[in-house]
Amino acid sequence: MAPIWKSIHFSNILLIILSLWACQAASRTLNEASMLERYEQWMVQYGRVYNDATEKETRFEIFKENVKRIESLNTVGNRTYMLSVNGYENVTAVPSSMDWRKKGAVTPIKDQGQCGSCWAFSAVAAMEGATQLKTGKLISLSEQELVDCDTKGVDQGCEGGEMDDAFLFVQRNKGIASETTYPYTAADNTCNTKEGVSNQPIAVAIDHAEARFPILFKWCIHRSQI
CATH class of the missing domain: 3.90.70.10 (Cysteine proteinases)
Structure with a gap:
């Protein structure tokens, strides 16, 4: 049978872990609420209106990631400038390549012949x-x-x-x-x-x-x- 002091020590550790987890969860909830409020304010400021809740949620996720990236870059001390949120925080980066053939937007190959057309x-x-x-x-x-x-x-x-x-x-x-x-x-x-x-x-x-x-x-x- 394990000594009583060991059981008490384990219980204390478990309580500390649970407390930390609860604090982190609460912090995430507050951060999420704060970010959502910022997003709503940003939508009003830049006149953003979406077709449905799904699109709004998708744009919110993009907004969050871009804001986090801005805040992370601003914490670096060796920069001579600061980044800020603008009207394009809910758009994704331009892809490095795009094959429009896969989108069905390109007709079959044509031959211009001996004409400079x-x-x-x-x-x-x-x-x-x-x-x-x-x-x-x-x-x-x-x-x-x-x-x-x-x-x-x-x-x-x-x-x-x-x-x-x-x-x-x-x-x-x-x-x-x-x-x-x-x-x-x-x-x-x-x-x-x-x-x-x-x-x-x-x-x-x-x-x-x-x-x-x-x-x-x-x-x-x-x-x-x-």
Whole structure:
């Protein structure tokens, strides 16, 4: 049978351990409550609103980790600056790499042939990916429309061009045709809006103030164009 003093000593140690555990648990609870309060204040300050409780909880966990990292870095004494919480504490770090093929946002490999239209392929690929991410549909778009129709600025079909101008063209044009409706030919051709008309309506404008408008209008009716 163990001596009484040993039993008492063991009981005291157990009580100390339980007390420490209880203190730590209480401290964690207080820290969690304090962090949650900071999070709520941060949401108000930066106007953050989430769709549901699940998203809010997920963002809270990210917020906590970022705040802890900031406080940990600020305790290092050899820094000449201090970090603080800003409006981006609930976002994760940018991944070191991203394969958009795995996200279904990249069309199969295309061949530009003997045409310097790499600028069109680059711009179209970006727009295809953006469209897929927005709509969930991956649609092959028309490089040829850019080659044929985007020629009033820097872009000059098979002679080369820049992606920025291609994006501006599509913006001004209110869209771009699909590869199916305006297929690639690897050559400079005349801008062919009939490629689009044969598959869907297109927008046109007529200046009715123009002196020839009555004559043109009668001619169109006679030719059954409208």
